[in-house]
Amino acid sequence: MTGILALQGDFAAHARALEACGETWVEVRTPSDLDRCERLIIPGGESTTLGILLKLAGLDTAIPDRIKEVMPVWGTCMGMILLAKEIEGSDQLHFSMLDITVRRNAFGAQVFSFEQGFEMRGLDEPVHGVFIRAPIVTRFGESVEPLAEIDDQIVAVRSDKILGTSFHPELTGDTRIHEYFLSF
Ligand code: GLN
Numbered sequence: 001m002t003g004i005l006a007l008q009g010d011f012a013a014h015a016r017a018l019e020a021c022g023e024t025w026v027e028v029r030t031p032s033d034l035d036r037c038e039r040l041i042i043p044g045g046e047s048t049t050l051g052i053l054l055k056l057a058g059l060d061t062a063i064p065d066r067i068k069e070v071m072p073v074w075g076t077c078m079g080m081i082l083l084a085k086e087i088e089g090s091d092q093l094h095f096s097m098l099d100i101t102v103r104r105n106a107f108g109a110q111v112f113s114f115e116q117g118f119e120m121r122g123l124d125e126p127v128h129g130v131f132i133r134a135p136i137v138t139r140f141g142e143s144v145e146p147l148a149e150i151d152d153q154i155v156a157v158r159s160d161k162i163l164g165t166s167f168h169p170e171l172t173g174d175t176r177i178h179e180y181f182l183s184f
Pocket of ligand 1: 045079105134
């Protein structure tokens with residue numbers, strides 16, 4: 001069963017995508033919800049708000065503990081920010097589990113949200129990316145493989161069982177990246 005962190009953000013869209021893949025899922029709001037999952041999706045949302053809610057829920061330590069036990073985890077947008085080792089210019093709460101540096105809101109404010117097609121390693125056909133106040137990856141360590149770029153900016157990465165995407169595959173009806181993550 002796949003957990004979807006459901007404290008804030010677009011967790012419901014991930015549930016619909018997992019259903020389309022035939023995967024069972026549970027909304028994760030407490031450490032005991034997390035215990036029921038074999039992998040976790042951290043959705044898009046607002047990372048500074050999520051930091052506060054994670055502490056209140058006790059998930060600020062429970063999630064990194066499970067990732068260290070090699071639970072597969074995928075962060076979309078806010079989720080990737082939370083997984084990063086470093087956030088440019090910010091000491092907000094993050095898990096430091098994925099050896100990347102991210103730049104938040106790299107394409108500007110909400111009004112500069114956009115959609116763009118691009119190639120992603122491992123997929124035959126291009127991905128249609130939805131970018132909403134999206135981050136980019138500005139540095140990555142040796143363990144990290146960049147999977148996609150737009151205009152030379154890295155927007156998808158993988159490090160073993162950790163996946164990060166700047167964009168929102170859960171909003172497009174294209175379940176290929178969900179299926180990819182389910183194969184971890
Ligand atoms: N800009 C948001 C943040 O920094 C992320 C936006 C998103 O998840 N769509 O938390």
